[in-house]
Amino acid sequence: MKDIGLTQRQKDILEIVKSSGPISGEEIAARLNVSRAALRPCLAVLTTSGMLEARPRVGYYYTGKDASNLVVEHLKQYQVGQIKAVPAVVREHTAVYDAIVTLFVEDVGTLFVVDDEGCLQGVISRKDLLKTALGAADLTKMPVTVIMTRLPHIITINQEDNVLEAAQKMIDNEVDALPVVKELPGGRLKLIGKVTKTTLVRVLAGLVR
Ligand code: ADP
Numbered sequence: 001m002k003d004i005g006l007t008q009r010q011k012d013i014l015e016i017v018k019s020s021g022p023i024s025g026e027e028i029a030a031r032l033n034v035s036r037a038a039l040r041p042c043l044a045v046l047t048t049s050g051m052l053e054a055r056p057r058v059g060y061y062y063t064g065k066d067a068s069n070l071v072v073e074h075l076k077q078y079q080v081g082q083i084k085a086v087p088a089v090v091r092e093h094t095a096v097y098d099a100i101v102t103l104f105v106e107d108v109g110t111l112f113v114v115d116d117e118g119c120l121q122g123v124i125s126r127k128d129l130l131k132t133a134l135g136a137a138d139l140t141k142m143p144v145t146v147i148m149t150r151l152p153h154i155i156t157i158n159q160e161d162n163v164l165e166a167a168q169k170m171i172d173n174e175v176d177a178l179p180v181v182k183e184l185p186g187g188r189l190k191l192i193g194k195v196t197k198t199t200l201v202r203v204l205a206g207l208v209r
Contacts, residue, residue, distance in 0.1 A: 010042045017052055022059035080166055081159030083203055084180045084193030087112045090144055092121055097139035100129050110177035112191055113148050120179050120189045122148030156181045166195045
């Protein structure tokens with residue numbers, strides 16, 4: 001896991017700075033027997049990712065953060081509310097057939113079932129739909145409530161929660177998506193967003209922006 005995604009040259013630079021920092025760019029270049037210009041892109045990656053810092057007249061030094069704990073730190077900065085996406089929803093009376101159409105039209109992998117007030121009732125994954133489609137039932141007549149995973153079995157997340165917590169919940173419960181909910185007086189859960197594995201990949205991709 002350590003230093004994942006680094007090129008060999010970036011790893012070499014990291015080792016030199018770890019053992020001899022603070023050290024100037026010229027000295028690193030001399031040790032690697034390359035030009036200062038050739039090192040520039042590598043140093044840029046290592047400084048923007050936070051592994052190295054550069055101080056004028058001091059040189060480069062190691063911050064003590066390797067790639068794996070930087071990923072954790074990066075994720076920790078975000079609350080679920082900042083990265084949540086718009087959920088695709090269907091109603092309790094929606095037929096399984098129409099839910100499948102919605103899955104394609106909305107280009108998603110998970111549908112959320114809500115009541116009149118937008119409160120969460122159920123979750124339907126693409127495999128729930130596939131499994132039902134393999135059966136003999138008339139999909140135009142069967143409501144989604146028959147096949148959905150319902151409360152209290154739904155794993156939810158709040159918008160104040162940390163993104164890492166959302167990631168952990170998805171891993172622990174082996175699900176691809178979590179509904180972001182806000183508890184209303186009386187305990188009903190208003191659906192206000194979703195966090196999916198795709199959302200997490202987007203946040204991670206921000207690392208290299
Ligand atoms: P797939 O079934 O397409 O692999 P998931 O792994 O997300 O997708 O879903 C696995 C099962 O868990 C499905 O039966 C689905 O209804 C259910 N499920 C999906 N998301 C949740 C959730 N947030 N909480 C509880 N159950 C869920």
